[in-house]
Structures are given as structure tokens and as C-alpha cells.
Amino acid sequence: MLHVSERKQLYRFLAGLFAYPDQELVAALTRGEAEQAARLAGIGDIPPKLPKADPLADLETxxxxxxxxxxxxVPVPPYGSVYLEQAGILMGASTLKVLDAYRKESLSLExxxxxxxxLATELEFLYYLVGQEExxxxxxxxxxxxxxSLKQQAFVxxxxxxxxxxxxxxxEAVPGGHPLYRWGGKLLRRFGELEVEWLERLP
Incomplete structure (x- = not known):
């Protein structure tokens, strides 16, 4: 079972990984945060190394x-509505429910x-909720x-x-997909499973 601080750490790392890459992500990967995230989530796969020459450009591509x-x-659209709405449309009813959850916490997307x-915004929102719990x-x-905790349970x-x-x-199955993001899919899937298991235990 992960400690609340470890859950917060994983949400922070994953939110950064699935946002458009920047130098902050490169720095986090250089510090070994991917390896640490893998240990916390219990996946055995070692994250692939970035090229030494212009790693940010490699991630952006x-x-x-x-x-x-x-x-x-687009092989893997990172928007919930694509998977939740019958027609796979953006900005469907599920999107408005997500927005309502943010507004209830007085959070703005301006x-x-x-x-x-x-996806990155939803993970950042859960990072916020876990931080408030901690x-x-x-x-x-x-x-x-x-x-x-109950807000996390409902949102997840x-x-x-x-x-x-x-x-x-x-x-994970995209042919020719960037190895770091394919690895990140495995990490996110496993952490998502752990979160569902943990949050289901709440009385």
C-alpha cells in the first residue's frame, strides 16, 4: 500500500510526463524520477534512456x-471524452462533469x-486532491x-x-511509438489499478 506522500509523488510525475514536454520534465528524468516512480508502482521495466543530444526535441517529436x-x-488521443462518449467526440457530457469537479474546488483552467x-490536467487535479489530504x-x-479521499474516489x-x-x-501497443511514453503507459496503467484498489477500501 502506498503512503499518501508516495501517491502524491506519482501523480505529480505522471502529470508532468503526459503534459507537453518541457525542460522541467527533462530535469526530472535526469534526476531519476522515472526509476523512482517505477519502484513505487512496482513495475519491473526500467524506463528507457533519453538521447544525450537534444532530449527535449526527442520528447517533443x-x-x-x-x-x-x-x-x-492521432494514435492515442489524451482526452477522456474520446473514450467515454458514444461518438468519441471532444467536449461531451463527461468533459462537463470533469470541469464541474474542478470548479467545486475553486480551480480555474484559464x-x-x-x-x-x-489526461495531464486530470492527473494534476488528483495530485492536488491527494496533496490536500496529506x-x-x-x-x-x-x-x-x-x-x-472521497473526492479522489469519486473522480477516479x-x-x-x-x-x-x-x-x-x-x-503500449502503438507501432513505432516513443519508448518512454510506451513505458509511461505501463506505469500509468499499473498505478491506476493500485489507485482503484486503494480507493475501493475507503469505508
Missing amino acids: GFTDLFINRLGG RSSEPPDY EALQQRQVETARAF NKLLSPWLPVFCHRL
Whole structure:
């Protein structure tokens, strides 16, 4: 069972991994955060190494190819509505439910150009909720911590876990997909399974 601080750490790393790559991600990978995430989630696969020459450009190319634009269609769209809506449309009813969850926490997406159900944003939201739970526990506010745990449970069960396994399996199976993101799909799938198991235990 993962400690609340370890869950927060995994959500933070995964949110960064599945956002458009930047120097902060390169620095995190250089520090060995991918290896640490693999240990926490209990996957045996070692994350692939980035090329020494211009690793950011390598990540940008791989990310674009998988999640933004590829000849013949985007292999793995990182939006929940694509998997949850009958017609696979963006900004469907499920997207509005995600947005409502953010608004209930007084969180704004004004600086984001992505839809609310963008995978990285959903992971960042769960990082926030777990962080609030951890803070409440540190202050011995047990009921407040429980309330944030239940919010995590509701969000994961209703809005993330129903589509996450399909997304991860598609990502792992993409021919010619960037090896780091394919590895990330395995990490995300395993952590998603652990989260469902953990959150189901809440009384």
C-alpha cells in the first residue's frame, strides 16, 4: 500500500510526463524520477534512456506523434471524452462533469488551452486532491482528510478509471511509438489499478 506522500509523488510525475514536454520534465528524468516512480508502482521495466543530444526535441517529436498529430490520425488521443462518449467526440457530457469537479474546488483552467478532460490536467487535479489530504492529515484533521479521499474516489471511479486502461493499452501497443511514453503507459496503467484498489477500501 502506498503512503499518501508516495501517491502524491506519482501523480505529480505522471502529470508532468503526459503534459507537453518541457525542460522541467527533462530535469526530472535526469534526476531519476522515472526509476523512482517505477519502484513505487512496482513495475519491473526500467524506463528507457533519453538521447544525450537534444532530449527535449526527442520528447517533443515523440509526444506530437502519439498525442497530437500523425499521418492517418492521432494514435492515442489524451482526452477522456474520446473514450467515454458514444461518438468519441471532444467536449461531451463527461468533459462537463470533469470541469464541474474542478470548479467545486475553486480551480480555474484559464491558463490552459486544453479541454478539461486532458489526461495531464486530470492527473494534476488528483495530485492536488491527494496533496490536500496529506496536508489535512499532517494537521490531524481526520474528517477533512477523509473528505478529500472521497473526492479522489469519486473522480477516479467515475471520470478516470473507466477510460484509463483503454488509453494505456493503446499507448503500449502503438507501432513505432516513443519508448518512454510506451513505458509511461505501463506505469500509468499499473498505478491506476493500485489507485482503484486503494480507493475501493475507503469505508
